[in-house]
Amino acid sequence: MHSIAGLIKPPVPEKKLAEETLHGVTIRDLFRYLEDANDPETRRFVEAQNAWTRSLLDPQPGREAIRNRIEELLGIGVIGAPQIGGSYYLYTKREGAQNQAVLYVRQGLKGADRALVDVNSWNALGTTALDWFYPSHDGKYVCFGTSENGSEISDLQVIETASHKLLPVNIKRTRAASVAWKHDNSGFFYTRYPNPGEVPAGEEVYYRKLFYHSLADASDGSQDKLVFFYDKDPQAWPNVTISDDDRWLLIAVSQGWTRVNLFLRDLLSNAPPIEITEGKDFLYGGDLYRGSIYLTSNEDAPRFRVFKVDVTKPAREHWREIIPQSPGARDAVLQAAHVIGGRLFVTYEKDVTAEIKIFDVEGRFLADVAMPGLGSLAGLGGNYDSEEAFFNFQSFTVPTTVYRIDMKSMSADVSLWESLRATIDCQQYVVTQVFYPSKDRTQIPMFIVHGKDVKLDLQNPTWLSGYGGFNVSNSPSFRASVYLWLERGGVFALTNLRGGSEYGEEWHRAGMLEHKQNVFDDFIAAAEYLISEKYTNPKRLAIQGGSNGGLLVGAALTQRPDLFRAVICQVPLLDMLRYQNFQIAKLWIPEYGSADNPEQFRWLYDYSPYHRVRAGTEYPAVMFMTADTDTRVDPMHAKKMTALLQAQAANGQSAERPILLRLDVKAGHGAGKPVSKQIDELTDMFAFLFWQLGVEGSRVIG
Numbered sequence: 001m002h003s004i005a006g007l008i009k010p011p012v013p014e015k016k017l018a019e020e021t022l023h024g025v026t027i028r029d030l031f032r033y034l035e036d037a038n039d040p041e042t043r044r045f046v047e048a049q050n051a052w053t054r055s056l057l058d059p060q061p062g063r064e065a066i067r068n069r070i071e072e073l074l075g076i077g078v079i080g081a082p083q084i085g086g087s088y089y090l091y092t093k094r095e096g097a098q099n100q101a102v103l104y105v106r107q108g109l110k111g112a113d114r115a116l117v118d119v120n121s122w123n124a125l126g127t128t129a130l131d132w133f134y135p136s137h138d139g140k141y142v143c144f145g146t147s148e149n150g151s152e153i154s155d156l157q158v159i160e161t162a163s164h165k166l167l168p169v170n171i172k173r174t175r176a177a178s179v180a181w182k183h184d185n186s187g188f189f190y191t192r193y194p195n196p197g198e199v200p201a202g203e204e205v206y207y208r209k210l211f212y213h214s215l216a217d218a219s220d221g222s223q224d225k226l227v228f229f230y231d232k233d234p235q236a237w238p239n240v241t242i243s244d245d246d247r248w249l250l251i252a253v254s255q256g257w258t259r260v261n262l263f264l265r266d267l268l269s270n271a272p273p274i275e276i277t278e279g280k281d282f283l284y285g286g287d288l289y290r291g292s293i294y295l296t297s298n299e300d301a302p303r304f305r306v307f308k309v310d311v312t313k314p315a316r317e318h319w320r321e322i323i324p325q326s327p328g329a330r331d332a333v334l335q336a337a338h339v340i341g342g343r344l345f346v347t348y349e350k351d352v353t354a355e356i357k358i359f360d361v362e363g364r365f366l367a368d369v370a371m372p373g374l375g376s377l378a379g380l381g382g383n384y385d386s387e388e389a390f391f392n393f394q395s396f397t398v399p400t401t402v403y404r405i406d407m408k409s410m411s412a413d414v415s416l417w418e419s420l421r422a423t424i425d426c427q428q429y430v431v432t433q434v435f436y437p438s439k440d441r442t443q444i445p446m447f448i449v450h451g452k453d454v455k456l457d458l459q460n461p462t463w464l465s466g467y468g469g470f471n472v473s474n475s476p477s478f479r480a481s482v483y484l485w486l487e488r489g490g491v492f493a494l495t496n497l498r499g500g501s502e503y504g505e506e507w508h509r510a511g512m513l514e515h516k517q518n519v520f521d522d523f524i525a526a527a528e529y530l531i532s533e534k535y536t537n538p539k540r541l542a543i544q545g546g547s548n549g550g551l552l553v554g555a556a557l558t559q560r561p562d563l564f565r566a567v568i569c570q571v572p573l574l575d576m577l578r579y580q581n582f583q584i585a586k587l588w589i590p591e592y593g594s595a596d597n598p599e600q601f602r603w604l605y606d607y608s609p610y611h612r613v614r615a616g617t618e619y620p621a622v623m624f625m626t627a628d629t630d631t632r633v634d635p636m637h638a639k640k641m642t643a644l645l646q647a648q649a650a651n652g653q654s655a656e657r658p659i660l661l662r663l664d665v666k667a668g669h670g671a672g673k674p675v676s677k678q679i680d681e682l683t684d685m686f687a688f689l690f691w692q693l694g695v696e697g698s699r700v701i702g
Contacts, residue, residue, distance in 0.1 A: 010653045011048035013643035014041065023362040023598045025605065027577065031643040035582070035636040037628070042639070049642060049661035053623070053684075056658060060687040066484065067683045071097075072423050073480040074675050079400050079420060081392040082106075082381035085139025088161055090116070091381075091402070092130065095420070099674035103133055103144065105161055109388075116159060117144055129672025134179040136188075137383070139150050141167070141215075143179050143188060149629045150175070150668020156190065158215070171213065171221035173204075182246050186398070189212040189227060189240050189249065199234075205584045205631070208237045225303075228263065228273060228623065235586050236261075241290035244384055246367025248311050249273070250288050255578040256590025257471045258509070260284045264293070264314050276314040283471075283505070289339040289361070289384050294419035296337045301325035302505040304334035306346070306363065322363025339529045340382035340389045341407040347377055351433070352445055352475050352502050356380075356391065369405060373398060374431075376475035394478040396449050397426035424483050428452060438498075439521040442510075445502065446495040446526055447476060448535070451486055462492045462536035464527055468497030468519035469548040470591055471508045488695050491535050495526040497552075512591050513602050520555040526558075527563050539565050540693050544685075545669065546570035547633055554609035554641065557620055566692035567622040568685055571630055571669050574637040576608035577601070582634035610641055615648040621692045623660040625681065627667035635663060660688070 011671050018032040034042050057063075077095035084090075088109055094101040103117040119128045131154045133144040139161055156171040156179075170354050172191040181188045194207045210228040217223050230236045230253045241250040251263040251273060262284045263273035277284055286295040286309075293309040306323035323346065326332045331525045332350035339345075343366065348355040354377040355367035375395030382389035382405075389405040399420045430452055435443045455459055463485055467474045482492050499511025499519045511519040527543070530536050541564050545553040550572020557567045577595040593600030605611060622645065624638035625669030642661040646652040652659055662684060667677055689695070 005394070010646060010655065010658070011045070011052055012653075013045060014649055015647065022577065022595060022605075023601050025601075027611075029640075030647065031640045034639040034643060035578075035634075036293075038633070043232075045639065045643070046661070046663050049639075050663060052658075052663050053660045056655065056660065057684050057687050059147065060691050062690065063090065063683060063687050066686050066690070067679060069484050070481060070679050070682045070686070071488075073483055074678060076399055076422055076480050077420050079392070079402060081133055081381040081402055083133075083381045083389045084383050084386050084388075084390075085135030085137060085142070085161070088135065088139030090133065090135050090139070090142060090161075092133075094675070097675070098673070099676055100129055103130055103142070105139075105142075114633065116161065116164060116432075118141065119146055122146075123148075126674030126676055127666050127667070127672075129674075131672065132177060134181065134188075135161070136181040136185050137183050138185070141181070142187055143181070143190070145174050145177055147175075148674060149630050149666040150627060150670070150672050151629050152668060152671055153193075153631065156192070156221075163252060167215065168219040169213070169215070169221075170219055171224075176237075178210075180240045180242035180249070182242070183244075184246070185215070187212060187217075189213075189242065191238060191240070192221065203234070204236045206586065210238050210240055228265070230261070235315070237587075241288055243284070243311070244290065248288055250286055250293060252285055256587070258283065258505075259588060262286070262295075264311060276309075276316070277699045285336070287337070287339045287384070289342075292361070294337055294339055294344060294361070295319070296334065296506045302507075303331060304504065306334070306337045307342070308361070308363070329506070330503060333501065335501075336380075338380060338382070339384045340380075341386045342384065343407070345380065345382070345389060349473055349475065349502065352447075352473060352496050354393070354475065372401070372403065374433075374476065376473075376477055378477070387544040396431050396447065397429060397480075399478045399480075424487075429486055434529070436525060438518070438525045440518070442498070442518075442522070444495060444497065444522045444525065445665060446493055446529070448491060448493045448530075449486065450491040450535075454489065454491060455621075457535040458531070458534050458537045458579065459540060460536050461485075461488070461540045461689075461695050462493060462530055462542070463490060463689065464493045464495065464523075464530065464541065464543045465549070466495045466497050466523050466526070466543075466545055466552055467547075467549040468499035468511050468522065468552055470499070470588075471501045471505075473501045475502075481686075483690075484682075484686060488690070491530075493526065493535075495523060497522040499548075513593050513600070516592065516603065517607055519552060520559060520607065523552055523556050524560050527560075531563075538563050542566040542568065542689050542693055544568035546572070548573065550574070550633070550637075551576070551609070555607050555612070557622065558609045558612035558614075559607075561617055561619045564620045566689055567620045568625065568689070569622060569638070569641075570625045571627065571633045571635075572609075572624065572637050572641075573633055574608070574641045575610040576604045577611065579630065579634075579637070582636060583631055585633070603686060610644060611647055612635075613641075614645050614648055618657070619645060619659070621651075621657045621659070621688075623662060623685070623688050624661045625664075625685070627664040627669070629665075629667060630669045632669040638663070657692075 015030040018029045080092040082089040082091040087105045092101040105116040131145040152172045155172040158167040158169040211224040249265040253261040262277045265273040283298040286293045295307040303325040305325045307319040332348040335347040344359040353374040358366045375555040379392035394400045595601045626635040626638040645659040
């Protein structure tokens with residue numbers, strides 16, 4: 001083993017005790033001062049930590065080879081399913097060394113592609129991102145949002161498709177906007193957040209409202225008419241859909257990830273919106289078409305079903321079920337239903353793989369869409385009057401590929417948008433789906449990917465990843481960087497934990513609030529399965545997760561530090577007693593709970609990774625990865641956890657099994673991160689993992 005202990009001494013974080021009593025329990029916090037990013041001591045701490053991290057990662061052998069291969073792999077790019085506006089096809093694509101995706105437009109199915117919005121030309125650093133876009137129905141205009149440094153706080157602009165002329169429209173604070181164009185192009189409905197000073201300080205990330213903007217009005221939106229605000233809950237967020245005759249607005253107001261309230265507004269009468277789901281603790285969403293709402297819901301149906309609702313009789317007693325939920329608990333889960341070409345395109349997920357079925361508007365089955373394999377959908381494009389539809393398909397071994405569905409033949413033919421050119425031979429790898437028992441014997445699905453020549457001898461470097469939350473399905477997707485791991489003889493495992501949507505709302509609720517420990521148990525059981533089946537051993541097992549997945553690996557490393565050698569913990573939540581006080585985190589109280597509530601405090605305190613650290617315990621080597629402009633999860637979590645582990649873990653001051661912090665600048669939670677920064681980040685991640693797991697070309701760890 002090549003020692004690196006003499007390179008530089010780890011920084012010793014300063015301790016400043018803060019105490020408080022919550023529900024009769026005294027909470028001691030040595031590093032609360034690190035919550036203030038502007039405190040000079042916090043800045044010095046971050047500077048020292050980044051220097052320590054660089055001193056260990058920069059000398060790692062093979063870094064240049066890692067970086068070169070990552071550049072090649074990310075050069076494969078990504079492509080989105082086209083959205084149709086009249087005769088125009090609009091889609092995003094990033095390829096080669098481009099930092100950000102470009103919005104392209106094609107007129108006619110066989111027309112030439114034109115770059116309509118290329119933010120790469122706006123910013124040499126590549127830190128301006130295209131966040132979202134909405135074409136008008138005839139495609140004459142496109143409304144789009146851009147943001148800086150990964151902030152996701154979009155500026156809304158409008159461009160004329162034919163001329164590429166930007167209209168004098170620039171509306172701030174349109175994060176993750178929902179937009180609905182009027183069919184005559186006179187204007188559009190959209191959502192935005194308040195400006196500083198309009199609400200109490202710190203609350204600008206809430207109070208999302210729906211406005212109407214006329215293209216003849218002031219360019220900054222300051223004179224736009226307020227259409228809707230859900231004043232019962234400032235943390236709720238509305239989305240909007242408009243009917244094909246411009247008469248009706250369907251407003252879906254989300255409260256957390258378990259409840260949506262639906263409102264219907266008649267624009268002809270200008271009457272106040274009618275709440276059609278009042279008091280219902282379920283999820284609802286819908287399309288408007290020819291006087292009906294095609295409403296998808298898990299109301300008394302955890303695997304979701306579809307109702308047809310007459311807009312003139314929206315009361316619950318008039319709803320008519322047209323597509324029932326699947327009968328069995330492990331049957332396909334209905335994900336969404338969209339009206340395309342006068343038919344219902346219904347997407348399902350069965351054992352974490354995607355299906356598409358086509359029904360008529362009365363719910364009569366018409367056809368299955370022939371999927372190209374076992375994988376996931378990353379987008380579905382088409383309008384209510386389209387003669388075609390598009391979907392984006394990908395899997396572990398298939399880069400993103402766009403397929404076109406001919407509405408006449410109902411067959412899924414490859415469209416003019418071909419699959420991206422890969423620099424890898426995907427056929428050299430094997431994908432297996434297994435089911436393993438968790439602590440309570442619940443069967444959990446997991447995908448395992450490796451080269452055909454891998455032997456089950458306990459010696460394979462193995463990377464286990466998971467998420468388990470917010471009703472998100474961790475379905476198979478093409479992760480180009482994983483191939484660097486596979487090429488070095490590694491095994492990649494992706495587990496589908498409770499808390500996601502893999503098996504419907506019951507699966508989701510089994511991993512939230514007081515049941516959150518189930519998610520951690522599922523993940524720990526996945527690691528134990530990989531060891532018992534001889535894929536690997538604890539010295540060659542690494543875990544990785546980001547955001548809610550960062551909480552997951554944080555819980556795993558504090559609950560079972562003996563089970564892993566290395567941890568990549570990205571943009572994580574870790575202090576679960578104070579998380580709700582930062583950034584947009586109040587939105588997540590319905591999923592996690594809040595320490596302000598005595599009952600919820602108990603389970604949060606039991607698993608909160610920051611409060612589970614035990615002095616003198618040897619923990620895995622950990623690299624916390626975060627960013628200074630993350631507007632979702634505050635970087636204070638990673639800072640405090642780094643300091644606590646360095647201060648109290650048996651290996652806290654180790655240069656061989658280190659606790660590291662990597663804090664990026666001009667970067668956010670992940671969305672909109674330029675490829676150049678992704679390359680830097682992945683180079684550090686793989687250098688760390690190869691080093692710690694003893695992968696060929698790196699220092700061997702004893």
